[in-house]
Amino acid sequence: MNEDKQKSASRQLRLVTYISIAANVFLITGKFIVGLITGSLSILADAIHSVSDMLTDIAVLLGLYFGSKEPDLRHPYGHGKLETLAAVAVALGLLGVGLGMIYYAALDIAKDNVTRPRDLVLIAAIGAIAVKEVVYRVTKAVAIKHHCPAALANAWHDRADALSSVAVITGVVAQKFGFDHGDQVAAIGIGVMVVIVATNLTGNCLGELIEKAVDQATIEQIKEIISANGQIRHYHRLRTRTVGREVFLDLHILVDPNLSIAAAHEIASSLENALHNQLTRPVNITVHVEPDMPELRK
Secondary structure (H helix, E strand, O other), X not given: OHHHHHHHHHHHHHHHHHHHHHHHHHHHHHHHHHHHHHOOHHHHHHHHHHHHHHHHHXXXXXXXXXXXXXXXXXOXXXXXXXXXXXXXHHHHHHHHHHHHHHHHHHHHHHOOOOOOOOHHHHHHHHHHHHHHHHXXXXXXXXXXXXXXXXXXXXXXXXXXXXXXXXXXXXXXXXXXXXXXXXXXXXXXHHHHHHHHHHHHHHHHXXXXXXXXXXXXXHHHHHHHXXXXXXXXXXXXXXXXXXXXXXXXXEEEEEEOOXXXXXXXXXXXXXXXXXXXXXXXXXXXXXXXXXXXXXXXOO
C-alpha cells in the first residue's frame, strides 16, 4: 500500500517538475533577450531568478529520485529526508537570489544608473506572469496532495517568479510617470519578496528535520480513525513525525485483557489497515497492544 502511494506520488511530482523546467527554459530565453535589448535591470534580474528556478527544479528531481529509494540496512527508515534536504537547498538558493537582487539593484541606484522603460519589457513581464502562475498552481496542488516539501518549495519559487514580473511592470509604469529609478526599486521589491518566501520555507523544512509532529489536522484524523474502532478501549503515547512524504506513527492501544493474542493482534492489524486506507499520505505504523488495566491507563 505504502509503495503504491509512493510510486504514484513520485510520478505526479516528477511530471509537474518537468513542466516547470520546460516553462523556465522558455522564460529564461525570452527574458534575457528582452533584457539585453532594452537594458532593463529588473527584467534581467527576473531572468536570473528563472535560472535559479530551473536549478531548483533539478534539485527537486534529484531529491525525489534519491528520496524514493527503498529502505536498506544503513537506512532502515528510508531516504525520505533527502527530499527535505532538497527543499532546504531550494530555499537557500532562493534566499541567495533574493539577497543578490537587492544588492545589485541598490548598487545601481547608488551609481545613479537610469534605464528607460520599453513596452517590450511590459509584454515579456505579462507573459511571464501568465506562464508562472499556471505552473505555480499546478505544482502547489500536487505538492499539497502528496505532502512533498521539496515540490511545495519549488511551487513557491514559481510564485516568487510571477511576483517578480509584477514588480517589473510596476517599475516600468513608475518610470513612465517620471520616477527614474523605478526599475531598480522594482528589482529590490522582488528581492525582498523572495527573501521572505525563502525564510518561511527554510523554517518549515527545519521543523521536519528536527522531528516535528505532523500537522494538527492529520493528528485529529488519526484520532478519529482510532476512536472509530470499538474494540480499542483506550489509547495513549500517540507520536508522529515525518520523513519526506511518509508519516511515521506509533501508539499504545488498550484492549480487553481476556482476548487471545491472536484476537488482540487482529485488532491492531485492523487499525493499521484503516490508517493506511484513510490517510492520504503513506504511513509507517507501529502499534503496541496492552491489556486494559487501570494501572496501564495513562
